[in-house]
Structure formats: structure tokens, C-alpha cells
Amino acid sequence: MHAYSNCTEVCLASLLYNPRPFEARTLARHFESKAICPMQAPSSKIRTIRSFVRRTGRLTPSQQKALQELWPLYGIENSGELLDFAALFGRESEVVLEIGFGNGETLVEQAAASPGKDFIGVEVHEPGVGHAMLKARDAGVSNLKLIMHDAIEVLIERVPATSLARVNLYFPDPWPKKRHHKRRIVQYDFLALVTDRLREQGVLNIATDWANYAEHIDTIIAESDRVTRKERREHDGDQPFDRPRTKFERRGLRKGHRIWDWSLAKTPA
Numbered sequence: 281m282h283a284y285s286n287c288t289e290v291c292l293a294s295l296l297y298n299p300r301p302f303e304a305r306t307l308a309r310h311f312e313s314k315a316i317c318p319m320q321a322p323s324s325k326i327r328t329i330r331s332f333v334r335r336t337g338r339l340t341p342s343q344q345k346a347l348q349e350l351w352p353l354y355g356i357e358n359s360g361e362l363l364d365f366a367a368l369f370g371r372e373s374e375v376v377l378e379i380g381f382g383n384g385e386t387l388v389e390q391a392a393a394s395p396g397k398d399f400i401g402v403e404v405h406e407p408g409v410g411h412a413m414l415k416a417r418d419a420g421v422s423n424l425k426l427i428m429h430d431a432i433e434v435l436i437e438r439v440p441a442t443s444l445a446r447v448n449l450y451f452p453d454p455w456p457k458k459r460h461h462k463r464r465i466v467q468y469d470f471l472a473l474v475t476d477r478l479r480e481q482g483v484l485n486i487a488t489d490w491a492n493y494a495e496h497i498d499t500i501i502a503e504s505d506r507v508t509r510k511e512r513r514e515h516d517g518d519q520p521f522d523r524p525r526t527k528f529e530r531r532g533l534r535k536g537h538r539i540w541d542w543s544l545a546k547t548p549a
């Protein structure tokens with residue numbers, strides 16, 4: 281541990297104290313030999329398994345125009361620098377970060393409904409980012425910024441420790457085939473990373489419509505010492521936990537899926 285004396289306290293301890301890490305021990309060994317903190321290392325060196333495949337969806341002309349004209353207003357460049365939320369939004373506020381916002385409609389709706397908070401959306405799908413900016417402009421929201429990049433890398437490189445009031449992960453890619461389960465974003469390391477970035481009293485809200493992913497999430501939550509379950513709901517789309525209905529939720533409901541929502545508190549240090 282002494283090799284990481286300048287790390288936030290979570291980094292290696294949480295990764296090593298991980299009952300079923302998928303890559304933590306390998307990473308820890310790798311970075312121990314180099315005296316680099318895994319939580320602060322350049323992400324290109326520490327991630328091999330991604331939770332997404334870049335879809336080559338075509339941009340509509342209006343999305344293309346939005347990416348050119350509205351990006352200066354809503355976009356955060358992927359500079360690799362640590363973000364300064366107060367400078368970014370021009371005020372001290374509670375910051376909510378949504379991972380994988382899809383077309384952004386839910387994100388914009390939440391930003392419009394809570395003008396006293398600031399929102400950051402992270403998504404890799406370019407048409408979704410274009411769509412979200414059009415919605416943000418139409419809603420006239422000024423408390424929203426978007427990053428077009430892998431959310432894990434953003435959390436590792438750009439989000440300061442204990443800075444976020446809330447993280448939302450709505451209907452993450454389910455990776456239903458067993459051989460793809462390692463691609464699921466909800467893992468022990470993910471909870472360690474998110475909770476490190478959450479302030480005390482911070483919450484992580486998750487929703488899914490895949491029964492098998494819900495089981496996986498329940499297992500990870502039960503065995504993780506980083507989060508405490510505040511609330512769990514299983515429903516037919518009629519009891520969402522503090523969020524609007526999302527596009528992928530609607531899609532799941534059309535297929536007859538049930539919906540699971542969790543609200544997780546960061547376990548006090």
C-alpha cells in the first residue's frame with residue numbers, strides 16, 4: 281500500500297479487498313510494480329473490457345447540426361483533466377451524473393425538473409448525444425453538460441473523489457449471454473469507483489428490465505461493502521424510483537419485461 285501514498289484512500293484497498301474482482305487483482309499487481317494508483321492511472325492502460333460496442337448509427341442532419349452548433353454550449357471536451365464543477369456550471373451545487381443516457385430524454389427531463397442541481401451526462405453513442413443536445417436546447421436547460429466518452433474512463437480520470445451527489449445508471453446494456461457477463465458495467469470494481477466519486481450521503485440509482493441482470497446486480501450489491509441498499513423495487517413500470525420512464529424501459533415493457541430499481545447509499549467510511 282505504501283507505493284500509493286498519494287492516492288485517495290479508496291483506490292488499492294478497495295480493489296484488493298474485493299471478494300470477486302474480474303480484473304482488480306491483475307490490475308493491482310500491474311500497477312504495484314509501477315507504483316501507479318489504478319484509480320488515477322491513464323485509463324487506456326487499465327481497461328480491456330468495455331461495457332459497450334460503438335454502434336455506427338447514422339446521424340440525422342439535425343443531430344449532425346446539433347453536434348456542430350450546440351456542442352460548444354453543452355459539450356465537455358475529453359481533455360483528460362480533472363473537472364472543476366463549480367467552474368463548469370458557474371456555481372456550487374449538487375452534481376448528478378448519468379451514465380449511458382441513450383437519447384438523453386430522461387436526463388434532460390430531470391435537469392429541467394431540478395434547476396437547482398447540475399447534471400452531467402456521459403454517453404458514447406454519437407446520435408444519442410446529438411439528440412440530447414436538441415432536447416436540451418428545446419427545454420432551455422442551462423444546468424446540463426455532456427461528455428461523449430466511456431463513463432468508466434471519465435469517472436477514473438475526470439471526476440474528483442467525493443464530488444458527486446448522485447449517479448444514475450438506467451437500463452445499462454444487459455449483455456444477456458453468459459460469455460458476455462464480464463462486459464456488464466455493474467461489477468464490484470464499478471461500485472468501488474462510483475462510491476469513491478460520491479460524496480458522503482451520495483446515492484447510486486440503478487434500473488434494469490433484464491431478470492438475469494437484476495439477479496447479478498442483487499449479488500454484487502449483497503457482497504459489496506461499498507454500498508448499502510436503501511430501496512429495491514420490482515414492478516411493471518408503475519413504481520419507478522425517482523426518475524422518469526426511459527426509452528429502453530418503454531422498450532422492455534413492450535416486450536413484457538418487469539422492471540427493477542435500486543437506490544444505494546454510499547457506505548460510510
Ligand SMILES: C[S@@+](CC[C@H](N)C(=O)[O-])C[C@H]1O[C@@H](n2cnc3c(N)ncnc32)[C@H](O)[C@@H]1O
Pocket residue numbers: 331332379380381382383402403404405408429430431432450451452453454465526527528529
Ligand atoms: C440500453 S441503453 C439505455 C439508454 C438509456 N439509459 C435508456 O434507459 O433509455 C445503454 C446505453 O449505455 C451506453 N453505454 C454503455 N456503456 C457505456 C459506457 N461505459 N460509457 C458511456 N455510455 C455507455 C450505450 O451506448 C447505450 O446508449
